[in-house]
Amino acid sequence: MTEPIVHPWPYPRPDLPPVPAPGEAEHTVDVWLVPKFSMLTLFCLLEPLRVANRFGRELFAWRLLSSSGEPVVASNGVRIEVDDRLSLLECSELLMVVSSYEAEARVTAGDRAVLRQITAFGGRVGGLDTAPFILARAGLLDQQPVALHWESVPAFREEFAQIEVSQADFIFDQPCPTGSGGAAGIDMMLQWIERDYGPALAEAVSRQLVHQRAAEGELHKARERLAHLPRAVASALAIMEAHLGQTLPIPEICRLVGQSQRQLTRQFQAQFGETPKQCYLGMRLDQARRILTDSRCQVTEAALATGFTHLAHFSRAYQARFGERPSVTAGRGLG
Known part of the structure; x- marks a missing residue:
């Protein structure tokens, strides 16, 4: 029996810019860019959030910060405009520090005080690549393991011997999320998406990014099951999981995945023995x-x-x- 033709994964919202302003989304991520930061790490951090928004709802917004409020030059020489100064940030749901070369060269005591203030008000502060050096200097990592770029591990262990260094590429479910940078930022954000909105949405985002996640345990099994579903079914599940509180009519879900209601119902009954409803x-x-x-x-x-x-x-x-x-x-x- 020949395999059915599978059409490319549809974009549910091709006509809307999926970049809501802070306050317009369910979550806002603040990103502090340290001079000579890794551009790759920044993109890997933000792109999963942008793609998640394309499945029909404003889930994530982000705001770029620098110490001075001026543009920041990345390690590849590209200047990036920012939205505000770090010192003006009084609280944050999640502040991610992105750095690379000479991570602490231009970080001040005032910058570290802002990080401590955010955690004191119940926010989370994390860091990627070499940013754990900044978090450790601020006294934020003493009670948890840390993940950072492999090149930096020997120096970090030498200076912060009391902090456990993890072999993982990233750690998200800790007060201070940390990661090794690069593609680890994608996996970290996918874990967040999966935790809050389910594996179907995380799988949909991963497919859009053409990214093969590193996975283990039960989450890996869930993604394996999703990988074998027809794409229209997996896309419909992702949209449903993104709209558990603000439900969509089934005909609208069918429109978003590019299937008639009869076609989608037939596929759902074949996979689950249930209708989409x-x-x-x-x-x-x-x-x-x-x-x-x-x-x-x-x-x-x-x-x-x-x-x-x-x-x-x-x-x-x-x-x-x-x-x-x-x-x-x-x-x-x-x-």
């Missing part, structure tokens, strides 16, 4: 269960967060899927 409902209910289990949210909050406007409908669907009322799950979560 049934699969979408299950994904939203699974997300609601995670919210109720892992947080102190009330049932109404979990329902609204997953696109249910009628509480009675949510409760009936939830009990049918999990065999218990959402209030029972919420009680265990609070416990």
Whole structure:
């Protein structure tokens, strides 16, 4: 039997610029560029976020900073304009420091104070390539392992012997995310996308970037399963996972993936034994269960967060899927 022709992966939003301003997206990443930073590392950090926005929603915004507010020259001699001065940043969801050669040559005590201030207000500060030297000097890495460029490991161990150096290319789920630079920035951002929005969206972004992720464990198995799905199905799953709270009509999802509703329904039933509508409902209910289990949210909050406007409908669907009322799950979560 001949393989079906698979059309190129469609861009869901070809007509909209996927670069929202800070405050217009669900997450904003601040990026501090240190002189002689790696251009490759910067691009690898931002491109996964840009591509994720193309799947129909403003998920990520970013803001470039320098110590002076003036343009910064990268290690390849290219000048990059920035949006603001680092010292004007009072708080941040995530500030990533990007450096390379002579990482600490122009970093001041005032710059390090800004980093400490951000963490004191509950933000996260991370760094790529040689930036862990800056974070360590600011006293931010004493309680966690660190990943950095392999060339810098001997010098880092010599100066900061008390800090554990990881063999991993990146570490994201720590107070201070760190990585070796270059393509590790792609994998770090894909892990963030996968953690918050599911493996289908991360796989879709990875495909767009023509990037083969380094993976292990259960996340690798999930990506293996997605890799064998028809592209229209994987694309539809990615869009659904990006819209668990602001649900899209099934006909709109079909339009975005370039399939008729009959075609997409046939493919979903072949893969999962469910229609796209049934699969979408299950994904939203699974997300609601995670919210109720892992947080102190009330049932109404979990329902609204997953696109249910009628509480009675949510409760009936939830009990049918999990065999218990959402209030029972919420009680265990609070416990």
